[in-house]
Amino acid sequence: MFIEIEELEKAFHIPEPWYIDQCKFNDELQQLDVFVKFRKRGLFACSGCGTENQPVYDTADENRTWRHLNFLEYPCYIHAELPRTKCNHCNTIKRVNVPWAIKQRHNFTLYFDALIMTMAKDMPMNAIARFIGEHDTRLWRILHYYVEQAIEVQDLSHVTKIGTDETSSKKGHNYVTIFMDADQKVVICATKGKNAETVKVCKEHLETHGGHADNIKEVCIDMSPAFIKGFEDNFPHAAITFDKFHVIKNINEAVDEVRRKEQKTCADLKHTRYIWLKNEINLNEEQKKSLDKLKDCELQTAKAYRMKVCLQEVFRYPASIAPMVLQDWIQWGLRCRLEPMVEVAQMIQKHYKGIVQWFTSQLNNGLLEGVNSLIQAAKRKARGYRSVDNLIAMIYLIGGKLKFNYPTPKWTLRS
Numbered sequence: 001m002f003i004e005i006e007e008l009e010k011a012f013h014i015p016e017p018w019y020i021d022q023c024k025f026n027d028e029l030q031q032l033d034v035f036v037k038f039r040k041r042g043l044f045a046c047s048g049c050g051t052e053n054q055p056v057y058d059t060a061d062e063n064r065t066w067r068h069l070n071f072l073e074y075p076c077y078i079h080a081e082l083p084r085t086k087c088n089h090c091n092t093i094k095r096v097n098v099p100w101a102i103k104q105r106h107n108f109t110l111y112f113d114a115l116i117m118t119m120a121k122d123m124p125m126n127a128i129a130r131f132i133g134e135h136d137t138r139l140w141r142i143l144h145y146y147v148e149q150a151i152e153v154q155d156l157s158h159v160t161k162i163g164t165d166e167t168s169s170k171k172g173h174n175y176v177t178i179f180m181d182a183d184q185k186v187v188i189c190a191t192k193g194k195n196a197e198t199v200k201v202c203k204e205h206l207e208t209h210g211g212h213a214d215n216i217k218e219v220c221i222d223m224s225p226a227f228i229k230g231f232e233d234n235f236p237h238a239a240i241t242f243d244k245f246h247v248i249k250n251i252n253e254a255v256d257e258v259r260r261k262e263q264k265t266c267a268d269l270k271h272t273r274y275i276w277l278k279n280e281i282n283l284n285e286e287q288k289k290s291l292d293k294l295k296d297c298e299l300q301t302a303k304a305y306r307m308k309v310c311l312q313e314v315f316r317y318p319a320s321i322a323p324m325v326l327q328d329w330i331q332w333g334l335r336c337r338l339e340p341m342v343e344v345a346q347m348i349q350k351h352y353k354g355i356v357q358w359f360t361s362q363l364n365n366g367l368l369e370g371v372n373s374l375i376q377a378a379k380r381k382a383r384g385y386r387s388v389d390n391l392i393a394m395i396y397l398i399g400g401k402l403k404f405n406y407p408t409p410k411w412t413l414r415s
């Protein structure tokens with residue numbers, strides 16, 4: 001019993017005028033070698049202009065190799081020489097493209113690419129590299145290729161609301177700003193840096209993919225001045241919402257500053273950092289007891305804490321009265337004599353319009369949490385990324401919902 005060569009050609013995706021000449025198991029190298037040839041009178045599309053049915057001009061070419069999916073537990077390679085055509089349309093002599101791989105110089109077959117791309121969604125690249133026995137640089141090249149191709153055909157014409165987030169390739173290094181479609185919760189653009197220039201890059205990206213800056217009606221950002229300027233300059237029709245979690249983060253930092261200063265003279269405050277920062281509902285029994293004991297007393301920290309709770313409450317008020325309540329809070333803050341809290345009140349006053357915009361837009365960057373947590377998880381598993389370009393490619397892969405142009409392996413259709 002043996003497999004017919006035609007069946008093998010089908011299984012290996014080798015169409016006419018290509019054919020399998022030989023299939024050999026190399027016992028020494030422990031690999032399967034598939035030697036592919038082409039019919040001498042076969043016709044090929046010109047790889048320059050795409051004109052079909054060009055005859056072979058010559059075959060002066062060295063042997064090429066592509067790694068294919070494993071044969072059982074053994075690596076499998078396709079070997080072939082590539083003919084050249086002299087095109088009757090564009091009149092150039094070109095090496096033909098092969099149907100089983102992208103470009104002539106690509107080292108892997110389309111199905112091998114598909115395997116790597118599928119695994120890359122869940123596994124760090126260095127783990128895939130070990131598993132598959134290839135250097136990870138070569139595998140990153142696959143990811144970059146398909147991500148770039150997919151970005152090229154990305155359609156952003158529907159985008160009207162943008163949310164933002166940031167991350168870094170390694171802790172504290174190489175910041176990347178992530179712009180997302182706040183409606184569909186999809187990454188639309190990820191780019192280096194975080195300043196006005198970064199926003200301009202986003203605008204240009206949007207506009208080269210069918211979107212338009214004037215269509216953007218709402219954006220949600222943090223309060224960094226360069227970012228605000230970037231959005232005002234590049235998206236003049238967008239109402240800015242300042243991320244309420246960023247506001248809360250600021251006041252938490254202020255509460256903590258008050259506590260740190262006060263605990264030097266107040267022993268009761270030792271080891272209480274988290275009870276002031278967490279929401280009450282998230283405290284354990286002991287922390288809750290400690291908070292109950294301290295929160296209504298004369299401590300400055302307790303006062304700062306009460307101010308924080310009130311500010312959080314503001315976001316639960318109906319839109320009709322919340323802006324007035326926030327004004328009251330600002331006045332309270334400005335007069336409270338706790339320096340860090342006064343600063344928060346000043347900050348809120350300065351950014352008042354964008355903060356109350358939340359009551360209309362309901363936008364916050366926490367809505368994008370699902371995508372963010374996937375990106376964070378990938379970063380943790382990979383223990384950071386060697387290059388910022390790798391991080392960006394990964395962000396697109398995980399959060400971009402891109403349409404990738406590689407074949408779907410048949411095994412994924414069985415389940």
Ligand SMILES: [Zn+2]
Pocket residue numbers: 046047048049050051087088089090091092
């Ligand atoms: Zn041509």
